[in-house]
Amino acid sequence: MGTDAPRSKRHRRWRRLFAGLGVVLTIVLVVAGLGVWTVTRSFPTLSGEVNIAGLRAPVTVLRDEAGIPQITATTATDLFLAEGYVHAQDRFWEMDFRRHVTAGRLAELFGESQVGTDTFVRTLGWRAVAEAEVALLDPETLSYFQAYADGVNAYLKTHEGADVSVEYAVLAVQNPGYKPEPWTPADSVSWIKAMAWDLRSNLDDEIDRAELATALDPAQIAQLHPSYPYDSHPTIVDGPPAAATGATVSAGAAEATAHVLAAGDGYASALASLRTSLQSVPELLGPAGGEIGSNSWVVGGDLTDTGKPILANDLHLGPALPSIWYQVGLRCSTVTADCPFDVAGYSFSGLPGVIVGHNSRVAWGFTNLGPDVADLYVEKVTGDTYEYDGAAKPLLVRNEKIKVAGGPGVKIAIRSTEHGPIVSGLSGSDFARIASEYPQSAGLAALPGTADPAMTYELSLQWTALTPGRTASAIFAMSRATDWESFRAAASKFDVPSQNLIYADVDGNIGYQAPGVIPIRVTGDGTVPVPGWTSQYGWSGYIPFDALPQVFNPPSGYIVAANNAAVGPGYPHLITADWDLGYRADRITKRLTALIEAGTPLTVDLMGEIQADEYSAIAAALVPVLQTIPASGTAAEAQKLFEDWDFTVAADSAAAGYFNLVWHTLLDEMFNGTLPEGTGMAGGDRSFAVVTGLLAEPSSPWWTNKRLGAVSQSSMLKRVLQDAAAEGTRRMGDDVSTWDWGHLHTLELTNQSLGKSGIAPIEWLLNRGPYELGGGSSVVNAQGSDATAGYEVDWVPSMRQVISLADFDQSVWINLTGASGHAFHPNYVDQTPLWQRNETRPWPFTPAALTTSATDTLRLLPAR
Numbered sequence: 001m002g003t004d005a006p007r008s009k010r011h012r013r014w015r016r017l018f019a020g021l022g023v024v025l026t027i028v029l030v031v032a033g034l035g036v037w038t039v040t041r042s043f044p045t046l047s048g049e050v051n052i053a054g055l056r057a058p059v060t061v062l063r064d065e066a067g068i069p070q071i072t073a074t075t076a077t078d079l080f081l082a083e084g085y086v087h088a089q090d091r092f093w094e095m096d097f098r099r100h101v102t103a104g105r106l107a108e109l110f111g112e113s114q115v116g117t118d119t120f121v122r123t124l125g126w127r128a129v130a131e132a133e134v135a136l137l138d139p140e141t142l143s144y145f146q147a148y149a150d151g152v153n154a155y156l157k158t159h160e161g162a163d164v165s166v167e168y169a170v171l172a173v174q175n176p177g178y179k180p181e182p183w184t185p186a187d188s189v190s191w192i193k194a195m196a197w198d199l200r201s202n203l204d205d206e207i208d209r210a211e212l213a214t215a216l217d218p219a220q221i222a223q224l225h226p227s228y229p230y231d232s233h234p235t236i237v238d239g240p241p242a243a244a245t246g247a248t249v250s251a252g253a254a255e256a257t258a259h260v261l262a263a264g265d266g267y268a269s270a271l272a273s274l275r276t277s278l279q280s281v282p283e284l285l286g287p288a289g290g291e292i293g294s295n296s297w298v299v300g301g302d303l304t305d306t307g308k309p310i311l312a313n314d315l316h317l318g319p320a321l322p323s324i325w326y327q328v329g330l331r332c333s334t335v336t337a338d339c340p341f342d343v344a345g346y347s348f349s350g351l352p353g354v355i356v357g358h359n360s361r362v363a364w365g366f367t368n369l370g371p372d373v374a375d376l377y378v379e380k381v382t383g384d385t386y387e388y389d390g391a392a393k394p395l396l397v398r399n400e401k402i403k404v405a406g407g408p409g410v411k412i413a414i415r416s417t418e419h420g421p422i423v424s425g426l427s428g429s430d431f432a433r434i435a436s437e438y439p440q441s442a443g444l445a446a447l448p449g450t451a452d453p454a455m456t457y458e459l460s461l462q463w464t465a466l467t468p469g470r471t472a473s474a475i476f477a478m479s480r481a482t483d484w485e486s487f488r489a490a491a492s493k494f495d496v497p498s499q500n501l502i503y504a505d506v507d508g509n510i511g512y513q514a515p516g517v518i519p520i521r522v523t524g525d526g527t528v529p530v531p532g533w534t535s536q537y538g539w540s541g542y543i544p545f546d547a548l549p550q551v552f553n554p555p556s557g558y559i560v561a562a563n564n565a566a567v568g569p570g571y572p573h574l575i576t577a578d579w580d581l582g583y584r585a586d587r588i589t590k591r592l593t594a595l596i597e598a599g600t601p602l603t604v605d606l607m608g609e610i611q612a613d614e615y616s617a618i619a620a621a622l623v624p625v626l627q628t629i630p631a632s633g634t635a636a637e638a639q640k641l642f643e644d645w646d647f648t649v650a651a652d653s654a655a656a657g658y659f660n661l662v663w664h665t666l667l668d669e670m671f672n673g674t675l676p677e678g679t680g681m682a683g684g685d686r687s688f689a690v691v692t693g694l695l696a697e698p699s700s701p702w703w704t705n706k707r708l709g710a711v712s713q714s715s716m717l718k719r720v721l722q723d724a725a726a727e728g729t730r731r732m733g734d735d736v737s738t739w740d741w742g743h744l745h746t747l748e749l750t751n752q753s754l755g756k757s758g759i760a761p762i763e764w765l766l767n768r769g770p771y772e773l774g775g776g777s778s779v780v781n782a783q784g785s786d787a788t789a790g791y792e793v794d795w796v797p798s799m800r801q802v803i804s805l806a807d808f809d810q811s812v813w814i815n816l817t818g819a820s821g822h823a824f825h826p827n828y829v830d831q832t833p834l835w836q837r838n839e840t841r842p843w844p845f846t847p848a849a850l851t852t853s854a855t856d857t858l859r860l861l862p863a864r
Helices: 007-018 022-032 036-040 076-102 106-110 112-124 126-136 139-157 166-174 185-198 203-212 218-224 253-259 265-280 428-437 471-479 484-491 583-597 604-611 617-626 633-642 654-672 685-695 713-732 760-766 832-836 847-853
Strands: 048-052 059-063 069-073 293-299 310-317 326-332 342-347 356-359 362-368 374-382 385-388 391-394 396-404 407-416 422-426 455-463 499-505 510-513 519-521 539-542 550-552 558-560 746-749 768-772 793-797 799-804 812-815 856-862
Touching (some): 069 076, 076 106, 076 126, 076 139, 076 185, 076 326, 106 112, 106 396, 112 265, 112 407, 126 185, 166 760, 185 471, 203 218, 203 374, 218 685, 265 422, 293 499, 293 604, 310 362, 310 499, 342 799, 356 799, 374 422, 471 484, 484 499, 484 510, 558 583, 617 633, 617 654, 617 685, 617 713, 633 654, 633 713, 654 713, 746 793, 768 832
Parallel strands (some): 048 856, 069 326
Antiparallel strands (some): 059 069, 059 856, 293 310, 293 362, 293 558, 310 793, 310 799, 326 342, 342 356, 374 385, 374 455, 385 391, 396 407, 422 455, 510 550, 519 539, 746 768, 799 812
């Protein structure tokens, strides 16, 4: 939150991909190039028969009108080989682009403009760790990954260039010699590293606190990074707020931020440089920070209309075209120990298996736990050594060469310390000056100067995902779980990214388990950069799996996991000091409680209604205060829109439109024009908590902006009401009754790789929208925007599922876009209008239901 650069800045790097090619591409695309045949030639074969090398027996692929494949095979390896083939049919360009990102090889596609991005990704070492993980896979899991790769490669053997995807025709203009290389298991496992990176917990908050320290004192920083409100918002394991049970509430993160280094300009420059490097990495799941989250909850059979559990889940990620998710069913024709899969749900193209969904006995969902698993260390580096506990240790150096399309290769040296790769550097003189200016600073303490001009201070990163893990095996173990015990056994292998796992089974049980590798620190709480030259700030181990939060069949009959704190302040281990502050979890809990207390049986439809809830907690807190402020002119007319408003930020609501203008203006005029660059308030849960707290402090200096003539809470709010009304008039006209939130709050579905090239024909070809939306940041219908950048939607419920354990055929699901990654294919964005209206599609699962819904049947046969 507040840690992401404005979208316009982040997207400029893609425009560089095709710098200078605008005229050429316009001619190619519009006059002579991408006609109907070129665009449609990559559409996949959906019916008939195709012979594929490597198959042992025939495989059936049924598709419904949405193009969602349901794959049935005799053996497990045939099943995943077919999944690889089908993924490649629909999404290979996406897969190819992603593997170049995760390997630090974008320059091979797009030229020298991507060398910086590749350097940073290679420094992190995603690909190297993925290759190490593949080497450690058990034979069964490795056979699944290899079979998947064989299926992808079988497709590539019979398709090339624009036959694979239209993007290759575009790429050929700049890089005519490019041809995709064969797929490998490491290409798949690398995607897990990308998932972990985009869900990397509080690294951006760590940088934010350090940058704020250049201008603010510790108390002010703590005020801008408030701790979890245990007294008013629920925890996952304990349910209702701690105050309701008489528990003691800890200041938590607010205390921790008192130890932030008050850094000078040199340190600020280094942190800003690191932030720029972070922003250079393509956001494969979405912008890092506060809005990557998700909603999930599960209710037991005593509360439902069927007597069996219902599980609901929607994952909040950055919007992309095609959607990050790919719906699929994977079934063994006869379920046996050798072929144990009968599962359906959401997969990632490029990765075998199902990530979230259900099998014939259990259902599960994910939300981001958000543990603090990444720490920044300040290292003392002299030449090719660094200091650690008083001794000089040699830096670990890895030399690599980046291939560059259309140019010479670039050699890089990647340096690492005890903690991890060095990701930034500072001069010793900068740190010596900081130390002299801030000799009493805590956290990093006083950074000592040095008489050795060769010694510099540099930043290294320790991150759990840089150690080979077992998540690749966990994916398959989860899909074949049959009960709580086997589900937990699968979860114990889910090392990174650490997720909240909710669970339900056909026997009526519900549960929650937090998995993951979460460090135990010798000293410190992970909220700020710490000294790397001493083991005092290192990691002493990891929280044991059996000590991680879990709950099974709670007395309440339901569990809500929406990125809120998993445990209360009495939990003996530090998971993070930067929980999502729980506004969505609180609203979901209140909706469920109200229905339960009213004696209303919970249904699949009711769970879907809660997923679409658009109540804004910040509106409920701020509007009553706004209504006491005297306004005039258009502001007074707009202020009347708040009368009898229920604080629902619906797309067609005039009150919601004006309120969000006010909210964005307030954040800009209170914070974003005065805080250090890059540390503004982005409008999500942290902004909610900060402003709500300040409403009770009308004399706080945060309400002062002398440049705007605001010297008090009332004068600030008056100015904000006026400025927001003026903006509304500019954007939506003079008649405030015709204003609406959806006019401002729009979603542009953008091709992940080429959609922001800056070249209109390409963008027209690949992008779709805009779509007008309701919802907002830290609203259950979490269609959020970054207040530092505007009103355009940056985060969305990327999928929705509601699963009935009484009858899986009564379950429903929806994807953000569609199954196909091919522009103009009927299934390119066919699910988007339903998603936009918060509607879902039936989710058939049993063989009879699948046969009824099928519109196409493809038979994959062993090669002759």
